[in-house]
Amino acid sequence: xxxxxxxxxxxxxxxxxxxxxxxxxxxxxGTKLSESDVGNLFNVSRTLARxxxxxxxxxxxVSVEKNRGAFVAYPSPEExxxxxxxxxxVEPGILRExxxxxxxxxxxxxxxxLLEEGRLIGxxxxxxxxxxxxxxxxxxxxxxxxSGNAIMQRFMDELVARSSLVIALYGQSxxxxxxxxxxxxxxxxxxxxxLDEACRLMLHHIAHIEADLDLxxxxxxxxKEALKR
Amino acid sequence: xxxxxxxxxxxxxxxxxxxxxxxxxxxxxGTKLSESDVGNLFNVSRTLARxxxxxxxxxxxVSVEKNRGAFVAYPSPEExxxxxxxxxxVEPGILRExxxxxxxxxxxxxxxxLLEEGRLIGxxxxxxxxxxxxxxxxxxxxxxxxSGNAIMQRFMDELVARSSLVIALYGQSxxxxxxxxxxxxxxxxxxxxxLDEACRLMLHHIAHIEADLDLxxxxxxxxKEALKR
DNA sequence: GACGCCTAGATTGTATACGATTTTTTGCTT
DNA sequence: AAGCAAAAAATCGTATACAATCTAGGCGTC
Numbered sequence: 001x002x003x004x005x006x007x008x009x010x011x012x013x014x015x016x017x018x019x020x021x022x023x024x025x026x027x028x029x030g031t032k033l034s035e036s037d038v039g040n041l042f043n044v045s046r047t048l049a050r051x052x053x054x055x056x057x058x059x060x061x062v063s064v065e066k067n068r069g070a071f072v073a074y075p076s077p078e079e080x081x082x083x084x085x086x087x088x089x090v091e092p093g094i095l096r097e098x099x100x101x102x103x104x105x106x107x108x109x110x111x112x113x114l115l116e117e118g119r120l121i122g123x124x125x126x127x128x129x130x131x132x133x134x135x136x137x138x139x140x141x142x143x144x145x146x147s148g149n150a151i152m153q154r155f156m157d158e159l160v161a162r163s164s165l166v167i168a169l170y171g172q173s174x175x176x177x178x179x180x181x182x183x184x185x186x187x188x189x190x191x192x193x194x195l196d197e198a199c200r201l202m203l204h205h206i207a208h209i210e211a212d213l214d215l216x217x218x219x220x221x222x223x224k225e226a227l228k229r
Numbered sequence: 230x231x232x233x234x235x236x237x238x239x240x241x242x243x244x245x246x247x248x249x250x251x252x253x254x255x256x257x258x259g260t261k262l263s264e265s266d267v268g269n270l271f272n273v274s275r276t277l278a279r280x281x282x283x284x285x286x287x288x289x290x291v292s293v294e295k296n297r298g299a300f301v302a303y304p305s306p307e308e309x310x311x312x313x314x315x316x317x318x319v320e321p322g323i324l325r326e327x328x329x330x331x332x333x334x335x336x337x338x339x340x341x342x343l344l345e346e347g348r349l350i351g352x353x354x355x356x357x358x359x360x361x362x363x364x365x366x367x368x369x370x371x372x373x374x375x376s377g378n379a380i381m382q383r384f385m386d387e388l389v390a391r392s393s394l395v396i397a398l399y400g401q402s403x404x405x406x407x408x409x410x411x412x413x414x415x416x417x418x419x420x421x422x423x424l425d426e427a428c429r430l431m432l433h434h435i436a437h438i439e440a441d442l443d444l445x446x447x448x449x450x451x452x453k454e455a456l457k458r
Numbered sequence: 459g460a461c462g463c464c465t466a467g468a469t470t471g472t473a474t475a476c477g478a479t480t481t482t483t484t485g486c487t488t
Numbered sequence: 489a490a491g492c493a494a495a496a497a498a499t500c501g502t503a504t505a506c507a508a509t510c511t512a513g514g515c516g517t518c
Binding site: 459460461462463464465466467468469470471472473474475476477478479480481482483484485486487488 | 489490491492493494495496497498499500501502503504505506507508509510511512513514515516517518
């Protein structure tokens with residue numbers, strides 16, 4: 001079956017590379033992404049660089065400002081709230097759908113992810129930390145995949161990626177891994193066919209992540225969009 | 230506050246025009262949208278036309294095939310199912326959120342929409358029918374706006390637009406308006422602060438639309454993507 | 459010394475140009 | 489007349505070119 005011939009190889013590749021960099025927080029919110037720089041970096045013309053940046057702006061990961069250029073998105077506290085509100089709204093539903101379709105293979109795969117996640121938490125260093133961030137999101141994404149709904153899957157892709165930005169900006173505890181065991185609990189609940197409990201745990205988990213945020217308005221930000229560079 | 234300076238005027242305009250044409254079904258699924266034609270039609274270069282088509286492909290309204298061009302999306306039965314599954318998943322949540330934030334002004338606005346919708350149903354002619362299709366979707370969109378979550382709002386934009394395509398392809402009853410009174414019932418339930426009832430009605434309403442579809446696989450479609458033109 | 463204006467450089471917005479791929483047409487063969 | 493092959497036309501993919509806009513630094517005036 002035709003999986004994905006949507007985007008022209010070049011653009012897709014750049015888009016994915018930049019997105020990974022944003023999600024893994026190698027690129028900080030507010031960083032300027034000039035079309036020429038991106039193009040040179042990937043040895044393509046501005047045309048493709050621009051297309052990639054446009055694509056990322058549709059996902060909410062970069063914001064392009066007319067005649068000023070593209071920047072890694074700098075979500076406002078209000079945006080952050082909406083992102084997590086959206087997750088609270090959709091993730092229980094996705095979880096329910098996934099639970100009805102889940103196979104033993106899927107469960108094994110989920111546990112594999114959990115194991116990997118746990119391993120990374122133990123390790124030291126920037127690289128491990130970044131991989132851990134990605135792994136944490138991958139768990140939620142995996143549930144969306146299992147749900148079998150490509151549309152919800154793409155939506156979750158966007159939400160998880162944007163969440164990473166929000167946590168980078170407003171997260172307090174240096175370790176975002178506090179919720180790792182909660183992932184395991186959710187899987188257990190699914191195994192026990194206790195959907196209500198699984199949903200409850202999921203909502204609790206999301207609330208837990210959100211509770212670690214400090215969403216108070218940044219100092220005198222906003223009078224000139226502050227430190228946009 | 231800065232509302233929307235996201236897209237360069239030209240592209241945005243083209244994108245909206247084509248999207249409206251698709252949603253109002255002036256453009257049939259599968260119609261080829263060549264970059265040159267679009268560009269000439271709007272008196273801009275292929276560059277902008279291409280950007281607009283790319284944007285629409287991110288919304289799932291057009292599908293671009295490498296080296297072949299862009300076509301008005303032709304959702305498969307499976308895609309159709311997923312679109313409505315997504316709506317069943319998110320619309321109750323949006324409704325609940327909207328109900329807690331709704332103001333008397335909002336309610337008046339909703340009733341205004343209902344009135345307009347009813348008026349169009351009475352009228353004859355293609356134009357009225359098209360306006361009616363749009364109005365029907367606008368009701369669901371209005372709820373998303375009231376919910377105050379820009380992210381869910383954009384998601385609903387996409388879902389409603391894609392639903393229009395699905396109905397164009399698989400809808401059986403010539404009138405899609407069968408569900409008009411159901412909109413009114415939902416508003417009434419909201420006014421009565423009966424959220425559970427409102428959600429029940431919403432799910433019923435979505436199921437009602439879906440029931441009017443004939444999602445059996447089209448004849449021998451798929452061996453060559455069939456009538457792509 | 460501070461403020462404002464003005465010019466120079468850099469960056470984005472849009473159009474055009476050229477090579478690559480696909481589709482259609484043409485014309486030959488069977 | 490039907491089928492196939494090669495050439496012609498159309499269309500897409502990408503790069504480059506030029507115009508418009510923004511940013512920064514310098515100069516002059518107050």
